[in-house]
Amino acid sequence: MDDEYRVMLRGAFQFLEQQQKQLTQVMIVTYALHNALRETHPEVELAYAKHYEAQSVGPLKIGGDEARKALAQLILRLSD
Secondary structure: OOHHHHHHHHHHHHHHHHHHHHHHHHHHHHHHHHHHHHHHOHHHHHHHHHHHHHHOOOHHHHHHHHHHHHHHHHHHHHHO
16 A cells, blocks of 8 residues: 555545544434423424424435535545
8 A cells, every 4th residue: 555545545534533523413412402392392393303304305415415425436536
């Protein structure tokens, strides 16, 4: 394995590690908010579910899918 390949792999790993840390924080906040809404007002949970459904097919989801595709292509290039 040459130095350039090692540097690329290290960079990819560091990027994925940062993404995982951020994802964990987002998940913690999301679950905490969802549970707080459920405890406070059950009808708010229904509104949350409605908005969640709308966002799950919106621009944020599409952007995330595109980012994953780009990352997958980079990983494929690294593996060649």
